[in-house]
Amino acid sequence: MAIEEVFIAAAALFVVLAIMMFYRAVAGPTTQDRLLAVNVLGTNTVVILALLAAGLDQAWFLDVALIYALLNFLMAVAISKFTVERGGVL
Amino acid sequence: MIETIRFWVVVALLGLGVFFTFVSTVGVIRLPDIYARAHTASQTDTLGAGFALAGVAVAFGWQHAAVYTVLLLFFVFITNPTAAHAIARSAAESGIEPWTNDADEDGDSQ
Numbered sequence: 001m002a003i004e005e006v007f008i009a010a011a012a013l014f015v016v017l018a019i020m021m022f023y024r025a026v027a028g029p030t031t032q033d034r035l036l037a038v039n040v041l042g043t044n045t046v047v048i049l050a051l052l053a054a055g056l057d058q059a060w061f062l063d064v065a066l067i068y069a070l071l072n073f074l075m076a077v078a079i080s081k082f083t084v085e086r087g088g089v090l
Numbered sequence: 091m092i093e094t095i096r097f098w099v100v101v102a103l104l105g106l107g108v109f110f111t112f113v114s115t116v117g118v119i120r121l122p123d124i125y126a127r128a129h130t131a132s133q134t135d136t137l138g139a140g141f142a143l144a145g146v147a148v149a150f151g152w153q154h155a156a157v158y159t160v161l162l163l164f165f166v167f168i169t170n171p172t173a174a175h176a177i178a179r180s181a182a183e184s185g186i187e188p189w190t191n192d193a194d195e196d197g198d199s200q
């Protein structure tokens with residue numbers, strides 16, 4: 001089994017785990033539950049992009065993963081700040 | 091010889107990454123309230139992403155792409171617990187009460 005197939009299989013398992021995480025993003029009782037589920041989904045997406053960069057030998061996927069991680073962190077902090085009325089989260 | 095060692099190191103790191111991400115997914119789906127979910131998301135998800143990215147870095151070897159991957163690992167290691175902390179603090183300031191077991195003896199949570 002070549003090492004590229006190992007990376008593709010791990011990426012497929014991460015996709016399955018990300019789809020399982022959609023349950024909490026849809027059914028979460030509060031806004032913060034949904035925000036946390038979307039944050040974990042974003043981290044899974046970053047890992048999937050890095051695994052595909054190694055599995056398909058396309059190193060420029062890592063640039064996309066880096067920008068995606070940055071936007072994911074910014075999204076989580078911004079929404080968690082704006083759900084509180086007068087800020088003060090960070 | 092060295093290729094065989096590198097192959098099995100990559101397989102072990104990816105297996106640990108998939109395992110810890112599975113633990114994180116089960117925790118976020120099954121745990122009772124937002125604070126417990128933020129706890130498991132900040133710890134096990136960071137560890138699973140770190141193991142998987144370390145496997146990618148070992149597979150690339152001495153290239154520019156490995157430097158990018160280590161940078162991404164460092165960034166995820168800092169920002170993921172910070173985001174979970176901000177979400178949990180937002181929940182606390184929104185007035186969400188933490189789940190306790192001794193409030194109702196029937197086990198009728200959620």
